[in-house]
Amino acid sequence: MRKLWIWLPLALFLAFIGLFASGLFQPDDRIIHSRLVGQPLPAFTLPAGASDRPALASASLANGKPRLLNIFASWCVPCAAEAPQLMALKQAGVEIDAIAIRDARPDVDGFLKRYGNPYARIGLDARSAVQMALGSSGVPETFVIDGQGRIAYQHIGDIRADDVPMILDRLRDAQ
Amino acid sequence: MRVLLAFLLALVAVPASAQTALPPAPWADRQIPDAAQERKAKALMETIRCLTCQSQSIADSGASMAGDMRSQIRERIMAGEQPEAIRSWLISRYGDWVSYEPTAAPILWPLWAAPLLLLGLGLLLLRGRIKRRKTP
Numbered sequence: 047m048r049k050l051w052i053w054l055p056l057a058l059f060l061a062f063i064g065l066f067a068s069g070l071f072q073p074d075d076r077i078i079h080s081r082l083v084g085q086p087l088p089a090f091t092l093p094a095g096a097s098d099r100p101a102l103a104s105a106s107l108a109n110g111k112p113r114l115l116n117i118f119a120s121w122c123v124p125c126a127a128e129a130p131q132l133m134a135l136k137q138a139g140v141e142i143d144a145i146a147i148r149d150a151r152p153d154v155d156g157f158l159k160r161y162g163n164p165y166a167r168i169g170l171d172a173r174s175a176v177q178m179a180l181g182s183s184g185v186p187e188t189f190v191i192d193g194q195g196r197i198a199y200q201h202i203g204d205i206r207a208d209d210v211p212m213i214l215d216r217l218r219d220a221q
Numbered sequence: 222m223r224v225l226l227a228f229l230l231a232l233v234a235v236p237a238s239a240q241t242a243l244p245p246a247p248w249a250d251r252q253i254p255d256a257a258q259e260r261k262a263k264a265l266m267e268t269i270r271c272l273t274c275q276s277q278s279i280a281d282s283g284a285s286m287a288g289d290m291r292s293q294i295r296e297r298i299m300a301g302e303q304p305e306a307i308r309s310w311l312i313s314r315y316g317d318w319v320s321y322e323p324t325a326a327p328i329l330w331p332l333w334a335a336p337l338l339l340l341g342l343g344l345l346l347l348r349g350r351i352k353r354r355k356t357p
Contacts, residue, residue, distance in 0.1 A: 076275055078272060078315055078316070078318060080314060080315070081313055081316050082313075148285055148286075148289070149243070150243060172243065173292060173293065174286055174289035174293075175293060178289070178290065178293065178311075178314065180314070181314030181315055183272035183273075183286070183315065184272065184273065184286075
């Protein structure tokens with residue numbers, strides 16, 4: 047019995063080495079998912095983010111048809127990279143609304159002129175308040191909103207060309 | 222010489238390239254006039270994790286989103302909201318992860334119990350030793 051006890055510290059030591067090694071070699075996941083997925087969209091009303099698009103309020107997002115809510119900013123580089131994919135989604139008949147984070151209307155206008163405007167409505171969230179209410183932690187992010195105004199899915203980061211079919215599937219599932 | 226100059230300039234440059242041109246939110250870097258409220262806000266900000274710079278609290282971070290969070294926390298404290306209510310509002314959006322304050326959730330019970338268990342183990346070992354020394 048005593049002999050076995052002697053090995054206990056070594057066993058514990060090895061267990062810790064194993065624990066740390068697994069932590070060290072595991073890929074680092076720094077993505078923070080919103081806890082609101084599956085829940086209704088929090089209520090908000092935002093002023094218009096662009097001069098040629100109407101403003102955005104949460105109430106108008108629950109109109110029976112699933113849609114995308116894109117979180118973007120004119121100062122965000124990956125947002126420009128995902129612009130062609132959003133355009134493709136729009137051409138596929140998807141309605142896309144947007145929230146511009148920490149932005150100013152002239153900057154948003156310039157951004158949309160340069161990269162195209164796939165948005166039906168754009169709200170301006172100058173203090174990131176709605177972004178926080180949504181549990182979103184960066185730009186770009188895209189939420190799939192179902193017909194009842196619930197958040198069905200959150201896509202973090204830019205939408206790549208090979209993400210488009212998956213987004214369309216999510217929209218279909220949110221019917 | 223030019224390299225040195227470029228290096229020196231790089232040292233003083235403000236690292237804000239990937240962030241916005243907007244000025245910081247009104248209460249991001251301004252204290253609440255009421256010292257008691259500012260103390261409450263500060264204590265909360267020190268235990269809320271920055272979402273952009275993930276190993277800093279929002280009190281330490283220069284990220285624009287951290288500034289917006291500080292501003293919102295100060296505004297809500299000024300409106301009379303309790304710090305713990307704001308914390309749970311944030312946790313309901315970002316998960317326990319956003320708060321540095323340890324909770325008493327069941328998954329953490331072994332962690333809380335560990336010091337007691339280790340202390341008990343130490344006392345047991347000590348008792349064994351003392352007994353052995355007395356016997357010979």
